[in-house]
Amino acid sequence: MSYSYPLLSYIVFMPLLGLLVILFLNKEKHSTIRWVSVFFSFVTMILTLILLKDYNWTTHEMQFVEMHQWIPALNAQYFMGVDGISVPMLLLTSLLSLIAIVISFNITKRVKEYFVFFLLLECGMLGVFVSLDFLLFYFFWEVMLVPMYFLIGVWGGARREYAAIKFFLYTLFGSIFMLVAILVLYFASEPHTLNMLEMTKLGPSFSHGIQVFTFAFFFIAFAIKVPVWPFHTWLPDAHVEAPTAISIILAAVLLKMGTYGMLRISWPMLPEGIRYFSVPIVILGVIAIIYGALVSMAQKDLKKLVAYSSVSHMGYCMVALGAYTSVKALAGCMFQMISHGLITGAMFLLVGVLYDRAHTREIAAFGGIGKKLPVYTALMVMFSMASLGLPGMSGFISEFMIFIGAFPSYPILVGISILGVVLTAAYILRMVQRVFLGEFDTAKWGGLTEINAREVLAVAPLGLLTLFIGIYPKPLNELMRATLENIVMLMAR
Amino acid sequence: MLNNTFIIPLLPLFAFIVIVFFTRWKEKLSAGISISMTAIGWVLSIITMIQVVTHQGEHAVRIEQAFDIINFTGFRLELGTLLDPLTAVMLIVVTTVALMVQIYSLGYMHGDPRFSRYYAYLSLFTFSMLGLVVANNFFEIFIFWELVGLTSYLLIGFWFEKKSASDAGKKAFITTKVGDLGFLLGLLIMGMTLGTFNYGEVFGLVEAGAISGGLLTLMAIGIFCGAVGKSAQFPLHVWLPDAMEGPTPVSALIHAATMVAAGVFLVARCMTIFIASPEAAMTVAWIGLITAFMAASIALVQNDIKRVLAYSTLSQLGYMIMALGLAGFTAGTFHLMTHAFFKALLFLGAGSVIHAVHTNNIQEMGGLSSKMKTTAMTFIIASLSISGIFPLSGFWSKDEIIASAHNHPFFMVIALLVAFMTAFYMFRLCFLTFFGAPRDQEKYDHAHESPKSMTMPLVFLAVLSVCAGWVGIPWLKHGFSSVVYHGHPHHVEANILLMIISSLVAVSGIALAYLMYYKKSISAEAMGRRFQPIYKLLYNKYYIDEIYDAVIIQPIYWTARSLWRFDAGIIDGLVNLHATVTIWLSKVKYWIDVYIVDGIVNGLGLVTGAASSVLRLIQSGRLAHYLLVILFGLIVIGFLASSNLLNWAFLEVGIH
């Protein structure tokens, strides 16, 4: 099914156009550069909304397909298309990018370079979610890394260089596994193809050994991105050192690429592999949930706490992915990806807002902030509640779907992972209490100012979406339904 | 009204949204909106109740409406409303108490800097509680279940500057969350085995035997765990006494009348499941009994007026749970209703007292009846009611509960003992607070009757505390039991003997309190000294908080800290070790490079350098020289080409 004009290319390359425009701007004109970035990411978002409008919800077939020869010698194609799992991710990416750009207005160091890198990053992220060719996918996957490295390494906190190199090398390490896996599949397929859809058709015909081997390699690559315990240690460093906007993007979009990759590539393509590895994957997920929650509890730095909570929350996704036979679990996984993107994105944003004003993130340094900053506190408490899975917020729907989907397959493991809910409540409430409640130190924090309109505006869409999905998840459910049901069918081959 | 039940919960939600976004700067307006919305809800609830009662038909009213929110092949989640007699009763209870508490709060919270926020929270709570009541499936009830927990957290920690308040909020939230885990597990089992959460479908399947044996028991106990957490039953009761840190009207609404009764409501809703699983029902009864007894015994010795009431609440909830466990559906729900009224009254009365003397300690009060006539009168009425004195409402409902244990002598004996203790500690409270000589003259002098906005709800609730029970008088033809029943309506037989016994027990409890605290003919101190170990045990609430802290909380913190060290040290250490090894390896390679590989290369470089220092003389840097050489070269090539010494194909182009 194709479309009258190459909408996907427009979406993916619109940030690149913005990048070109910014390159021609005077580097001293900070506000022009900012507004141009806002404009182009806004246009990108509008285009994704157009995509949503014209998307056919009833089918799992790829839509808006664009296919051109790219490197004929390799049979690599410029092949893009979207289905029910990439459309939500595109929307999430374009929205979060816009918000991150708006929240980056307080960057004053080398503004031009910052936004150039940021738009390149956005292009890479969008590209990953629409690519249907392995080479193209890999290309976008790597394109993203470079700006990320600079964004953390130049604009980050005190240990930014360490964090940036760690992130870069760790992810690159994973990418190499992915490349090997892609090559194995490429040479195993006859005729050689890099087309993901073709490969999905061919997948089950590969021998057990190949499937298990490539599955494991893909899994390492994606698991580092997610990150799955025990590959997670780059995450706290990168999140903590990165500037606010980049933390948002890291948490909201980059982590989702791991799970997206699993849902798009390894799961439906290599059914033998998932069957072979499903139990270990669930175990890793359960460990991540409990372990992430406990480690969060011990954190003294607000941002690090949120970072470890990400580890814990992504653990739910792994539990869901392990229960591959259940469409409920996979839907829960998608819900969790989106809701974690919204909630943790907002949490990082709000922590950044506080850090801008207080210049510290140490939990013990605060207390009673709720008295001085009621609006900020209300927002933070709301997202904290969303993060601990309060019903009426998106996090609850996703956790519930995951539990209900995975429980029949792994009653004991899911039973253990439910404990994570209480632990999450415990560390979140501890944080809320120690930062916002209690006696207010007027001498120390009397000068704090309330969250401003721009920041409220940036966080408002996240809050509204969190509530909307939490109260009425049906639209999102319908959007993904056909695709997820198809994926479950593919895995049953 | 029967088809539009959903409006009732939405009214307070509307109030919440309006207050938060529009009127939070205007305190009076915010309160007005909140109260008027609840009042409308109250009127609508009464209309609903009348329609339910006058409904003609073979079966009781049962109206269900729902819409999907998640829909996969073979799996649906929905939101909806279910209206049946139980719902109608709960609607009345919740809206009545909420309305009274909101009016009362006008006076009690007067001058608080977060007045509007208080009303917003109350509205949100009312919404959640009404939503919980009208839910038509387990998924939805779970949603509202957690939402009431949230509002409870917010309201307990309303004065969050106080560390004890925010601690109490956190404790309440997490403790109930532990119970909710069980609830969630029960739901998961339900989802796995039955594939639906709708009440009607679930109960139908359970009755048809679609699930049985261990799984059924596990599911029932799981659901009951939710009730244990929310209704603060043993062993998750520890949060409720601490929750008294919240404003007193909140304690009245949430922690006495409505939210804590949600557990009872849930068990009542799931009666079918518990009937199908006798083991689970027995567990329920035992938990209820233990809680009732334990809480009543603790209440005997507490000195904080609100804590005494809190333990009393625990004990009464234990009563209801026990009745439900013994299949006394009507008894449990009936007591739920009457208890809501008189316990709300007790709390509001206590609030009025605290408002007057600014202390919670009953040892610092005394003789207040002369200064606060209305409060004292209503408080004593409520005390009589809870003690079970004829013909107040507590008498009828408590009697039914004790009657429901008629097949289990042990339960009945303990229940009577609890009734005795209840009467004793309630009147200990009354005598210490309102009678005798003032023990703190200064506080006594400042005491005064509360404003009208506070006393009016007291009077109203006092009337209800007297009369609400009359709907359940066994001799009535169309009483409570003919409307709210499980399975088939059964007429409660009046058991005159039991009535007399329980009345005697109550009166003797009051008499003992009278002797000890009014007449002082039996010295309370002497009793305390004589039973020193028991006294200490009770005074320290059986040391359960301390045990939890040592056995659960500290180990969790310890695990968290050690895991964090493990994470930073070992896991991240491995990553960094890998980096270090790589760097070390590369240093080795660097050495090899510099001294061996590069040695050769440098040798070559040296030779090249020497040669070029000679050749560089050619470089004059002048364009003209270079061009000359170029031209020379060009000409030489041209000649070579033309003389066929070089046979380059490209020079042949055009030649034929």
Place this chain on the structure above:
Amino acid sequence: MELMHYLTLSAILFSIGFFGILTRRNAIAILMSLELMFNAVNINLVAFNRFINPGEYVGQIFAIFVVVVAAAEATVGLAIIILIYRNWRSIDADRVNLLKW
């Protein structure tokens, strides 16, 4: 008229231009010589066009391109010369020997 005449003319003009480049010291003069060489090339192109495939205009079009490129080259070249003049107070090409190692 024969093609050969034109070719000879262009060869002579080209050589004169080259001679100028080789011998002149004034940078502007070098540029002028360069223009002469361009013209030689253009004559060549137009002549081939006229005598080999008169109907196709390829030669003329490329001559136009050459003219334009020459103009561009002259502009930039002169700008550079002015810059050099500003820095050295001279446009003697032989003194500008930055190419020397």
Place this chain on the structure above:
Amino acid sequence: MIEQIVFYLFAFVIVASALAVVTMRNIFHCALFLILCLFTVAGIYVLLSAEFLAVVQVLLYVGAVAILMIFAIMLTSKLAGREIQMSNEQTFIGTFLSLIMVFGLVVSFSRTIFRLSDEVPPSESTLAIGRLLMTDYVLPFEMISVLLLAALIGAIVLARREGN
């Protein structure tokens, strides 16, 4: 016959003025002779029935490039007859090599056999050239315009005085 005379006349003027350009000592005179030379080359184009090109030659070379040169001269040399050393020490070898080049070129031309066409050139060439530029050669045409733009900006950037 007339054509031949005109050609030789033109050829003579071209060669003579070109020699003047590369030998005269006064740079300003050189520029004037360059203009003359370019003008005559335009005449040659007319002889080759490339009228459009002739016009371009006059407009672009004579009108623009030559004027540019004169400006540059006025900006750089202190004009007013002050003579700087025009030639360097390569005059002799330069002459020699140039002559060899002329010789070599003419010899190689004469030894080449061209596939001459007897077609008479169409009289209306301007229209055809215009059409070709907008169709077959549109891409080079656009690139050329970008090049011109670049040259323009480059010239401005280079010649602009820093600081004002």
